Amino acid sequence: MNELNNIFSNYIDQGFYPGIQWQININNETFSGKVGFNNIKDKTPIKENTIYRIWSMTKPIVAVAAMQLIEEKKINFNDPITKFLPEFSNLKVLKNQKGNIDDIEDVVTFPTISDLLLHTAGFSYNFLADPVGKQYDLTKLFNSDFTSLEDEIKILSNSPLLFQPRTVWRYSVSMDVLARILEVVQNNSLENILKEKIFIPLKMFETDFLIPIEESNRLMQSYEYDPINLKLTELITDPQRIGNYGYPINQKNYARGGHGLFSTIKDYSIFAKMLHEGKSEEGKTIIKENSLKLMRTNALESKYFPIEIASIGIEQNENYTNDLEAYGWGFGFRTLMNPIKNNNLGSVGEFGWAGAASTYFLVDNEKKMTALLMTQVLSGNPNLKKDFYKFIYSNF
Numbered sequence: 001m002n003e004l005n006n007i008f009s010n011y012i013d014q015g016f017y018p019g020i021q022w023q024i025n026i027n028n029e030t031f032s033g034k035v036g037f038n039n040i041k042d043k044t045p046i047k048e049n050t051i052y053r054i055w056s057m058t059k060p061i062v063a064v065a066a067m068q069l070i071e072e073k074k075i076n077f078n079d080p081i082t083k084f085l086p087e088f089s090n091l092k093v094l095k096n097q098k099g100n101i102d103d104i105e106d107v108v109t110f111p112t113i114s115d116l117l118l119h120t121a122g123f124s125y126n127f128l129a130d131p132v133g134k135q136y137d138l139t140k141l142f143n144s145d146f147t148s149l150e151d152e153i154k155i156l157s158n159s160p161l162l163f164q165p166r167t168v169w170r171y172s173v174s175m176d177v178l179a180r181i182l183e184v185v186q187n188n189s190l191e192n193i194l195k196e197k198i199f200i201p202l203k204m205f206e207t208d209f210l211i212p213i214e215e216s217n218r219l220m221q222s223y224e225y226d227p228i229n230l231k232l233t234e235l236i237t238d239p240q241r242i243g244n245y246g247y248p249i250n251q252k253n254y255a256r257g258g259h260g261l262f263s264t265i266k267d268y269s270i271f272a273k274m275l276h277e278g279k280s281e282e283g284k285t286i287i288k289e290n291s292l293k294l295m296r297t298n299a300l301e302s303k304y305f306p307i308e309i310a311s312i313g314i315e316q317n318e319n320y321t322n323d324l325e326a327y328g329w330g331f332g333f334r335t336l337m338n339p340i341k342n343n344n345l346g347s348v349g350e351f352g353w354a355g356a357a358s359t360y361f362l363v364d365n366e367k368k369m370t371a372l373l374m375t376q377v378l379s380g381n382p383n384l385k386k387d388f389y390k391f392i393y394s395n396f
Contacts (some may be wrong), residue, residue: 003034004391006238012036015231016381017358018223019046021265022388026274032265039221040232051211051219051262052374053247055355058261059175061207061271062190063117063332065197066178067291070113072200074185080110081121084181085258088180093164094131096247101131104160111165112157113181116174118299121170122161127240128310132162137138139171142256145248149190149255153180159396169304169329179257202270202280207263210250218247219329221261222357224378235378242378259356268361270331272352272370275363277293296351296363298333307334323382343391360385362392369396 008020012035019036038044043212069075075084082088092104101355112120124132126141136142141155153176160313162170179190186193191209199207212217223232235243248254274280277288300307307329326341327334333351336342352362358375359379373388 001031001033004174006385006390007391008033008046009035009088011381011384017375017377017384018232019050019363019375019386021046021374022051022372023265023269024371024392024396025269025369025371026042033391035272038219040223043219045219047218048205049218049264049266049372050374051206051215051358052270052359053219053355053359054263054359055221055259056245056258057268057355058259058357060275060332060353061194061198061261062175062179062182062257063295064287065182065193066113067287067331068197068273069182069185069294070181071288072292075113075181077112077114077117079113081112081116081177081181082110085153085157085177086182087154087220091157092159092160092327097130097168099131101135101160107161108164109166110143111161111174111177113178114331115165115301116178116181117171118329119171119174120166120290120300120304121172121174121177122163122165122168122175123156123174124169125172126163126169127245128171128240130162131309132159133240135159136173137244140244140266142176142259143244143246143348145245145246145251145254148253149176149180149183149257152256153177160292167299168211169307171309172358173258176257182257188257189253190257198271198286201284201286202274203266204263206271207261207267207271209255209260209262210248210252211262216249220374220376222247222376222378225380227379238332243374265372269370271374272361272372275351276368291331295330296349296365297330298337299331300329304329321382323333323386326357344389345388354385358384360388367396 011017013349018040021034023032028066034046091107096101115121126136143178226233306325326338328337336346336350339346347364350364355361357376363370
């Protein structure tokens with residue numbers, strides 16, 4: 001384990017990350033470590049209970065909540081989003097994915113619950129270099145700290161889809177749409193839904209959309225890596241940057257489906273371990289095995305491959321490599337299909353996801369293992385995750 005701490009220390013010494021915390025759970029053993037700082041300005045050491053903005057690691061939690069509703073037959077995979085969100089009834093689609101934002105046509109079939117989970121709905125993201133992503137950025141979608149999820153989805157409904165549903169895979173704001181559907185169906189806030197259905201049963205008492213002011217000193221400072229000046233900086237707010245997103249510490253009505261949660265490595269580890277069998281440590285069923293199988297098994301047809309998140313910002317990073325080439329997508333998670341394309345590392349069926357600020361987790365049922373990596377840097381060095389993954393599958 002000292003070897004892994006040394007690997008991570010090198011990233012900190014080179015100025016790529018402020019601090020790094022990790023945990024590996026295999027069978028009934030737990031290995032963990034931490035190096036570096038919560039804040040590089042005053043050298044505040046990283047804590048055992050440091051809190052992180054987990055960004056897109058919010059999505060798997062929302063996906064589990066959606067699958068619970070499918071089990072309860074309150075929603076169905078084939079339900080169109082307009083069944084719950086009539087504001088999308090006039091939804092339009094770009095005629096050409098690289099065309100003008102005003103060159104649109106009618107939607108052939110409306111996106112479904114299944115499309116939202118699989119990212120085949122036709123939505124995009126503010127930071128993706130396509131006409132719809134640029135439109136989201138212009139409308140400042142999700143940039144506010146104060147708007148409700150309902151408000152943001154109404155803003156979204158005025159933009160066209162990038163493509164006709166079920167024709168292309170595109171990582172997107174679809175999980176935010178799904179989260180709003182959960183609120184409508186349950187007649188409750190997303191915060192309350194996740195607490196009642198997931199966090200309280202799992203005793204994840206430090207995962208929430210807000211941090212009490214008295215606990216804010218435990219939050220790791222957010223940074224962005226500046227590739228021009230080669231150093232950590234405050235979040236960059238240029239057009240189409242993830243740093244433009246609202247992510248407040250303590251706003252009561254704030255909730256999102258694609259990002260927004262705060263958590264600790266201990267708490268998220270509880271969630272990751274639950275994904276082995278769908279049960280809490282006390283044996284309470286959170287999600288059924290059949291649902292879990294759908295979540296960790298590729299559900300995409302061959303026409304969607306290879307899946308990738310090709311650009312962050314207006315231009316593609318010159319060091320970009322598609323780290324999803326070996327993966328498919330289930331109902332909420334990336335899932336490993338071809339270890340050969342993954343440097344001969346990993347187990348078929350290994351699944352999980354990551355967050356924009358370089359957080360990452362995986363679940364490997366074959367090895368009875370979960371692994372988590374926490375830090376807080378947008379546009380972070382992608383080799384960090386690769387080195388973590390290589391260490392895991394070279395030593396366990």
